[in-house]
């Protein structure tokens with residue numbers, strides 16, 4: 001393989017996501033990954049990296065699983081594609097499996113290609129549900145500041161971490177409302193009490209519904225533990241949100257795109273609070289990222305309004321590749337891997353250990369402001385000063401990023417620190433290696449700046 005030619009071709013033709021090819025050129029072209037196995041990646045210079053981010057938080061059962069490759073090949077040889085206006089065996093089997101393992105009465109699955117289209121679909125489903133129920137005035141959608149729900153149409157404007165991300169895409173959609181996000185470390189209500197913070201955040205959603213009129217509100221879209229900082233809401237938050245949505249007839253969309261499949265130490269994160277959403281969105285780790293797949297799983301109550309023979313009744317929404325037999329066969333096999341290898345339990349065990357060790361590191365490194373998360377969804381907030389909680393400046397961030405990179409950890413700090421999302425197969429030796437490399441990276445940065 002001519003790697004130099006590949007690099008040149010990438011600079012000429014490849015449009016990388018969220019990136020600049022000028023920057024790529026300054027670095028002599030992109031890092032080209034040639035191989036991956038388990039939690040490790042090998043680049044074209046033969047350098048091995050530890051993937052502690054699971055790519056985009058999606059490589060649940062590890063890279064390049066033989067079982068998943070076999071499942072894809074077997075299915076491709078049987079039937080490689082049929083549109084989802086009909087059905088194929090993997091599609092039916094996966095819908096049954098999801099009904100069995102999701103909490104409560106989430107029983108019917110609409111298959112899509114990924115997380116953004118899962119949330120787009122859920123939002124349309126919620127609006128169509130209200131229209132079927134003769135409540136067509138319900139069009140507003142409430143999401144939370146700081147959450148991320150995707151990059152397509154309406155999902156571009158749900159949540160939002162940084163106005164710059166949405167700057168190119170105004171005007172937005174009508175009826176989008178934004179609520180504060182619970183964050184025990186950086187409360188929007190200036191409280192140190194996570195329960196009070198959670199209660200006030202839930203009440204803010206109630207206020208929005210009451211202020212704009214419940215008859216205008218369609219849905220609340222919320223991710224159980226946000227991807228950007230892994231901040232775990234106080235324990236009252238999700239039960240309160242469920243109660244508020246019930247009270248005002250608003251659909252609760254639980255966006256489990258990052259948190260499902262054991263990432264937080266439960267198969268689905270909302271199980272931590274015993275809450276069942278009306279619609280759940282899943283994607284990412286459903287196939288361990290071996291193929292693009294997502295699902296929108298609705299309760300019996302939601303799905304039943306779309307039943308019946310009238311032409312206007314079905315949910316009019318279709319994606320060419322939604323319910324693809326090959327991706328669904330791989331997803332089914334992947335869920336079996338998660339179950340057979342006890343990956344949900346491993347996520348809980350290894351995640352608790354990593355957090356404990358990081359909390360111990362706080363004694364040595366004042367730049368660690370706090371450590372948050374559940375299971376193997378871990379957030380590390382980095383500050384220049386613990387009292388003011390001022391985020392570390394760019395120079396410290398760059399140095400720490402370079403130190404982590406030097407040790408071949410595939411992670412880079414952002415404006416508030418960084419998150420760890422290792423594949424759920426990570427074992428104790430690998431965890432200790434990761435912790436040692438982080439300790440060294442913090443130490444080198446600490447010596448220079450603190």
Ligand code: PLP
Nearest residue numbers: 114115116149150223227257258
């Ligand atoms: N929802 C959440 C909670 C996410 O974290 C993401 C992606 O990070 C999405 C939706 C969008 O998923 P995708 O990138 O597969 O479109």
